[in-house]
Amino acid sequence: MIIYPAIDLRQGRCVRLRQGNPAEETVFGDDPASMARFWAEQGAEWLHVVNLDGAFNASQLDTLQDPELAALPINLRRLQEIRHAVKIPIQFGGGLRTLDDIQLALQLGADRVVLGTVAIENPTLVSTALLRWGADRIVVGIDARDGKVATHGWQSTSRVDAIDLGHQMQAQGVRRVVYTDISRDGMLSGVNLPMTTRMGDLTGLKVIASGGVASLADIEALKTHEHYNIDGVITGQAIYTGTLNLAAAIQVGHQTLRLCSAGLIPFRIEAGNAEFLLLYNLFFEQWQFPRGGSHHNEGEIACARREFSEEAGLPVRKVFKNCRSELNYTTSIRGYEIERTVVYYLAEIGPGEIRLGDENHCEARWVSAQEAWELLAETGPEQLPALDTALAFLHPPRL
Numbered sequence: 240m241i242i243y244p245a246i247d248l249r250q251g252r253c254v255r256l257r258q259g260n261p262a263e264e265t266v267f268g269d270d271p272a273s274m275a276r277f278w279a280e281q282g283a284e285w286l287h288v289v290n291l292d293g294a295f296n297a298s299q300l301d302t303l304q305d306p307e308l309a310a311l312p313i314n315l316r317r318l319q320e321i322r323h324a325v326k327i328p329i330q331f332g333g334g335l336r337t338l339d340d341i342q343l344a345l346q347l348g349a350d351r352v353v354l355g356t357v358a359i360e361n362p363t364l365v366s367t368a369l370l371r372w373g374a375d376r377i378v379v380g381i382d383a384r385d386g387k388v389a390t391h392g393w394q395s396t397s398r399v400d401a402i403d404l405g406h407q408m409q410a411q412g413v414r415r416v417v418y419t420d421i422s423r424d425g426m427l428s429g430v431n432l433p434m435t436t437r438m439g440d441l442t443g444l445k446v447i448a449s450g451g452v453a454s455l456a457d458i459e460a461l462k463t464h465e466h467y468n469i470d471g472v473i474t475g476q477a478i479y480t481g482t483l484n485l486a487a488a489i490q491v492g493h494q495t496l497r498l499c500s501a502g503l504i505p506f507r508i509e510a511g512n513a514e515f516l517l518l519y520n521l522f523f524e525q526w527q528f529p530r531g532g533s534h535h536n537e538g539e540i541a542c543a544r545r546e547f548s549e550e551a552g553l554p555v556r557k558v559f560k561n562c563r564s565e566l567n568y569t570t571s572i573r574g575y576e577i578e579r580t581v582v583y584y585l586a587e588i589g590p591g592e593i594r595l596g597d598e599n600h601c602e603a604r605w606v607s608a609q610e611a612w613e614l615l616a617e618t619g620p621e622q623l624p625a626l627d628t629a630l631a632f633l634h635p636p637r638l
């Protein structure tokens with residue numbers, strides 16, 4: 240997961256805005272190239288540079304023929320200076336409306352460009368750009384306010400749903416988007432994790448999160464959800480004001496993706512025999528015992544109980560703390576290799592109607608031990624040791 244330090248350019252200076260409001264500007268320096276060198280020295284692997292002025296007003300054809308510094312708008316001169324100052328790749332956006340704009344930005348040193356307003360107003364241009372430069376160099380910026388796409392430097396809000404635009408861009412061949420929650424940008428209020436992960440989950444796009452990063456906790460939360468196609472995160476205000484250490488954030492981004500979950504092995508006694516509850520997960524295409532990821536500072540049993548309540552809606556009579564199984568294995572989700580730890584506790588379940596609460600679950604079955612073993616062996620064999628532990632505990636009965 241790549242951490243992108245942001246360098247926002249306005250009238251040639253390095254600035255930060257609150258919620259994109261030009262009237263709420265803080266200047267952090269007059270030498271963006273020096274700022275770029277500083278972030279590179281801190282270990283940055285990419286830079287995210289934005290032309291806030293959107294100042295591609297010079298004749299593009301003239302500058303393409305002879306891109307002298309004096310002939311360029313000041314923010315484009317700054318882009319060229321940043322390119323000369325650092326060797327790391329640059330992602331550049333802001334005011335790119337035409338193919339000439341894109342070509343000029345790439346010519347001046349951008350390795351990748353971000354297209355925003357034009358994705359709504361001229362989607363054909365996006366398709367043409369993808370054909371000419373490829374999906375690795377063309378990124379679409381989806382800036383949203385209350386779920387609707389904002390354009391023209393966030394000054395206008397359209398009726399287009401952000402997820403719908405993501406689907407449209409994915410269908411055109413876009414692979415990567417920058418998703419920004421405008422209400423959080425520059426506010427240090429935390430990343431909009433639900434919407435960011437939803438964008439990656441539903442569209443299949445690689446998502447670079449933007450807006451609201453406040454501390455290392457935001458980076459850690461995004462990293463935990465990296466397998467929802469979280470490709471990176473842009474940070475500005477936090478690293479400029481010191482609430483986030485860039486080197487520490489990069490270290491988190493490089494960590495092996497690890498997921499810790501807890502769940503119950505639900506059973507009931509029917510006619511003297513134990514039956515087990517299994518749920519079918521459409522995403523994983525397997526039968527599972529109910530489980531889910533733990534919240535911050537949440538204990539194993541608390542997590543297991545909460546997940547069971549949310550996923551099955553049945554009463555729990557008793558959790559057997561001395562019947563605990565810990566499973567450790569490596570799996571792949573959406574192409575991300577993940578080291579998983581799943582802890583299960585045996586639990587006796589009371590009567591009631593099953594209410595499936597997870598959109599990925601389509602079926603629930605109470606089955607015999609033999610049926611449970613067969614279903615898990617066929618679709619989720621990594622869970623078999625947990626079932627074996629439960630059966631050993633129940634036979635002979637120790638209830």
